[in-house]
Amino acid sequence: MSDPSRPKAGFAEYIALVALLISIGALGTDIMLPALDAISRDLGAPRITDGHFLVTAFFLGLAAGQLVVGPLADSYGRKPVIYAGYGVFIAGCLVSGLTESWAVMLAGRVLQGVGAAAPRIVAVAMVRDQYEGRAMARIMSIAMAAFIIVPIIAPALGQGLIHLGGWRMTFVGLVVLALAVLVWFALRQVETLARADRRAFRLSNIGAGLVEIARTRVALGYTLTAGLMYGMFVGYLGAAQQIFQGIYGVGELFAAYFALASTALGAAALVNAALVMRLGMRRLTWLALLALTGLSFTVWALGPLLGGPLPLPLFLLWQLAVFFCVGITFGNLNALALEPLGHMAGLGAAFVGSLATFLSLPLAAAISGRITTAVTPLIAGFALLGLAACFTMFWTNRGRPD
Structure with missing residues (x-):
């Protein structure tokens, strides 16, 4: 747009780039899931099960970073902010990969999250620059389908890196992958925000924009709904290793079950x-949402009738069903929240992403922190948060079903 002489990625390549930009958050967490216990043990965490704080710390940084990168992207363009974000992300990886301290590890994870916020949020604003409504939801859904390759292969990649050189190699892998995507993005993606459309970076402008967004019922309601969905999903991520290796004892097959x-x-x-x-x-x-909530309440109620732990096959069937429902909502909720915010897509994406992530963190901690010897807290968390999401979406639409 602002520089039409630059090469522009074709549709398939554009989707792949968007997916990889969005996936940096998933990559930053999933690649090290097999190493959470080892990191906790080697760096002297208070408890061996405190590895889930490595996930929470990352998402805390992600939430905080989104508050900054959106307004910056509206002021200086999409590409410079993504470049800066990758630089911060790589710095955080180096801090975490070299430290001998649990506290510094957590700080490095927060720094990684701050850096990951730029490609994660600005990529969504980049799509909103060019698409809106159902067309944007379609693009985001296709990108999510490509993005899903990351959580499928990341734990297996992490296990391979751990076998090669211990858990520190996972951070080396993150740096290499980040550099590869950054070079591809720099060479093949044009700037999507024309200079004439940029907003001056002033606190007054940001404040006025946030007030407008907060008063926009659709944007606020769908953001809150997204936060409830993220809460259950991040809660699962933080407890996935404990569930499969600690409760069900699948050992090295963890990556396969996660995939x-x-x-x-x-x-x-x-x-x-x-x-x-x-x-x-x-x-x-x-x-x-209705299917997810109904399934979760049903399986939660079945638990006591089984007279013991939920069998792994039944847990997997429930998980596949509710994750399918979660996958339906992810692309749609972002597009719905951003639909009225096209004139400030960067700030809008930042608001949606940041508020949803901040809301998800205590909810996720409440779920993952309770999972020790049974998966019941996870199923109950999905049921209750799903019900809350239904009520929130009902309020957002003023009672209309569509």
Whole structure:
């Protein structure tokens, strides 16, 4: 747009780039899931199960970083902010990979999250620059389907790196992958925000924009709904290793079981991309939320009747079903929240991403911190947060189903 002489990625390449930019958050957490216990033990964490704080610290930085990168991207353009974000992310990886201190490790993880906020949020604003409404939801759904390859392969990649050189090699892997995506992005993606459309970086402008967003019922309501969905998902991420290796004892097969659940997210994204133009974002999201909530309450109620721990096959069936529902909602909720905010897509994406992430953190901690010897807290968390999401979306739409 601002420099039409630059090479522009074709549609398939554009989708792949967006997916990789968005996936830096998933990559930053999933690649080290097999190493959480080892990191906690080697760096002297208070408890061996405190590894989930490495996930929470990353998302804390991600939430804080989004508050800054959105307004910056509206002022200085999309590409410079993404460049800076990758630099901060790589610095955080180096801090975490070299430290001998648990506290410094957590600080490095926060720094990684701050850096990851730039590509994660600005990529969404970049899509909003060029698409809106159902078309944006379709693009985001296809990107999510491509993005889902990351959580499928990342734990296995992490295990391979750990075998090569211990848990510190996972951070080396993150640096190498970040540099590769950064070079690809620099060479093939044009700037999508024309200079004439940029907003001066003033606190008064940011404050006025935030007030406008907060008063926009649709933006606020769908952001809160997204935060509830993120809460259950991040809660699962923080407890995934404990669930599969600690409770079910799958050992080295952890990466395979984690990948199995991730395929449901990818399948849902493809289904959503195929249906969203015909059925609409709201209707699909409603159906997914109702199914997720009903399934979770049903399995939660079945638990005591089984007279023991939930069998692994039943847990996997529930997980595949509800993750399919989660996958339907992710692309739609972002597009719905940003639909009225096209004139300030960077700040809007920052608000949506930051508020949703901040809301998700205590909810995720409440779920993952309770998972020790059974998966019941996870299922209960999905049921209760799903119900809350249904009520929030009902309020957002003023009682209308679509």
